[in-house]
Amino acid sequence: MEDYKFLFKIVLVGNAGVGKTCLVRRFTQGLFPPGQGATIGVDFMIKTVEVEGEKIKLQIWDTAGQERFRSITQSYYRSAHALILVYDISCQPTFDCLPDWLREIQEYANIKVLKILVGNKTDRHDREIPTEVGHYFAKQHEMYFLETSAKEAENVERLFYEIAAELIDQARSKDGSSAATTAAQRQTDSGSIGLGFSSLSAKAAQSNCCSGLGLGNNDNASGTVGSNNTSQGG
């Protein structure tokens, strides 16, 4: 008996100080650590969520943004199912670095990886990058886009839940086709990712049910999820 149906690895990347660790902390522990120091190397968090009636385990690897740790963080891209590329909406340079990050992702990550662009720190008033700019950039590079605030817990749940939902869709479509991964297969996969974006955004706009459920579960984490399941069994 496994306590989850899917396991997904999510890796957060982006410049130092854009709030990657805070996003993860907010999502996994529900708190916002005020004086968070720079991450060293790679941090690891786990969280089990329930999407569409399936229990999903999310392995979240939170990488250091500092240049010097790039040697080790790169090695974590490869096995990732989803990459969250974070920038700080109040800091232009972090946005300007995005092409570099994309290049790095291209080089080290799986080509089929799901990429999500996240503009963090929407609670700040000194915004430098308008939402449209971020949205446009994401569209250009075939990424899903979301603006979040780890401090205000805005869109954080939604971010991870939608990633989970998208990854499930991907996994299922892969199971359905169940063919060897040829070049053609890869193409169709990337096509499905493209489709996925639209469906994702549609879902996101349409309802908050998914994230609502996540919020409800948030406090006592996977513990409740586990017991829920067993009680259902009884």
Place this chain on the structure above:
Amino acid sequence: MALIRCCFEPPELPEFFDGFVQKCTDPSCCCGCCSALRPRYKRLVDNIFPVNAEDGLVKSNMEKLTFYSLSSPDKLDRIGEYLYQKATKDINRKRYKLAEIAMEAMDLLLQACHAQTTLNLFVESFLRMVQKLLEDSNPNLKIMATNSFVKFANINEDTPSYHRRYDFFISKFSSMCHSDNHDLRDSLRLAGIKGLQGVIRKTVSDDLVENIWDAQHMEKIVPSLLFNMQFCVNVMFVKKNLMATGDLTPVEDATHITPPVLAEEVLRELVGRASFGHIRSVLKPLLMHLDRHELWVPNTFAIHTFRIVMISIQPQYSYTVVETLMQHLDNNFKSSPKTRTSLAVVLSKIIAIAAGESVGPSALDIINNLLTHLRTSVSTTTEITAEESQYQEALINALGEFANHHPDYQKIEIMLFIMNTVPDLSKKSKSDQMLQNILLKSLLKVGTQYSTVSFEKAFPASFLQPLLRMARAPHDPTRMIVMQIFQALLDRHQNEQVLSTVSVKPYTALSQEPPSRSDIIFTHKYGANIMQALIDSMALSDRVDALSSSYNTAALLIVEMSCSETVQEFLLFILGIQQVAHTVESLGAVHKCNLHSIAIALLVLISRVTGINNLLEYAQKIVDARREEAPYYLAPLLEPKKTSAKNLNLSLPHLAIDKLALGECLQNAGMDAQRLNSGAPYALHQTDNPAHRHSWVESVSAHMTQRNSSADLTVYTGDVDSVNSSPGVCKRVLSQEYTFDAMKRALAEPTEAAKREQREKQLQIVRTFRESEFDELVRRTEPKHDLIQNRLNELFNSLAMERQITQSGDNKTLQLQATNDKPIYETNFPELFYY
């Protein structure tokens, strides 16, 4: 199942739950129904958990469980599964103590049952359990899980496990290596490193499981280890500094293992296990880490790391490290000279360790690579910055270090190789000149590492020739480097410093040893060439440093090679210097004076070295006379710019060294002076053609006929020379060994009388050939060819007769010509001249 769950996990009733657990600890009771229904193994497992989590594992019940699993091993996998489920629930409920107990139980079971064949399935649950604990954010659980994992890693499994995957463990342990927890930072990092060590141990020897050498794993493992080691070096530095200032007393604590120490150990282990194909996968992330963390400048850590790698790597692969590092240098050609210098320094530090193992092509490959770097460095920089030249210096040092650890015969090979890469003198561009200098410098570096035993080996013809060409280079620094190379290779008794200044006073610290037989042969063969080059180089420039450098070489040559057999050659050389000073008009007055002082200084030196007192007296006489009349004819050498040429009276023939007088001196000392008397002193720009010079046939027509043939005749006599035939010189005493072989040889050898007879015969032949006229020689050897000659003549005659028949014209004259006037090609060579 559902029923059991229902009983066992009452969802939201903590009070009831507690009571329930209490009841359940007693195996006999339990709440009625379930006890009877539960399988035995589950009951046994349940019983090992204490009522109060703080009490720890129930030991007696644990023994029961162990016994049960040993007696019915088929249940082992189910026990594992059940324990895992229990622990999962406990962790979810944050009852960490219970989870720890479950882990402990699994450990014990694993230890007890590791010989069982069904262990494989149990291990699955075990590893899932470890993973579960690692996934939690509780640091204590992580440490505990790591310890369990390490225990597991130390177990040798019999059955292969194809589908086991370790990538999560590698990722997680690497992440733990970077842990930044406040209280438990070090223990977490230690755990991470230990875990990695465990994974390495588990996978490295087993081809069936995951390939640990994959880039995706190595890129996590290596940087994690380095990150921890890096910290160590910093700490070491701080400690060193503190100790230097006296703030810290060194406290050696051997039992306490710190993350850096352990990380280093693991790195050693990893590198030690790497096979040829895997070294690069270790080195690539290593180099990348050093790049990213900017650890090249300063390069203490880089050196430290590479030393570790070099020492622990399997020796046959060590040169791969050098190669890889050099490739990295290639890739870094655009980075700052400082970085490159550091890289080159690291290279020079480790290259020595690799040198012992690399032979033949790989050694030359490395040399070639280094030279290429030097070349690119020279060609890409338009002007020499201090940093760039430091970089070049570092490369040259690396080259020297590398050569230093090779056997001498390979050093020669290396020098030859470098020599061949030096650009031709014909190229006059500035960059070429720079390159020449740099390459010669590297040659010098290798040369200084070489300890000369015999000159013949140190100067193979193919090496000596280009070197002599370089000695005539128009560029002063180039020439001086060449001189230094000569000095390095000639100087067998560390006299180079002693002889660095020109002086007629005795050099007290001079140490010498009579030349060996092979050295004398070498002198006869090539000495003239070297001296020729020296004269040319002396005439090229009036710079004092260049001149004294040439003097130094000449003096070393004399100290190392002169003996009664070669002294005449050297005297001719000295006379040659003087003659150049006399006859070559283009030289400045100061330059001439300096040449004179060099000549006399060399004369004094040679007379002291060879111990010919007559010569010394004569030399002293000249010195005294010069001191009186013309002190500028004596050392020290004059600075051309500071001395005005007006006060120098150069027409002082009575102060010059006289050739005849030298000859007399030699004769008075009972030595042969024929060569001196008959030979011409050396002159400028004589072509030297070594292949011809010592070839005895060709030299007949050469300009220096006498010098060479006589030289070779001396060699010839030399074959049977013994101590008593060279008066005035004590030979190098060979240590006599009285072994069986030596005795046998002595018996087998011809007697002394027979030897003497043979020697006399040879001497006679030599004398005949040396002294008698050419025609006479021809006549002597002719008779043997009479037969063929007559035959030929007959043939010619018959031909002439035939022609006579066809043309009746001036046949008489033709016939006459054919018979009497022998054309030049019919002249017979003496027998000896036939090869």
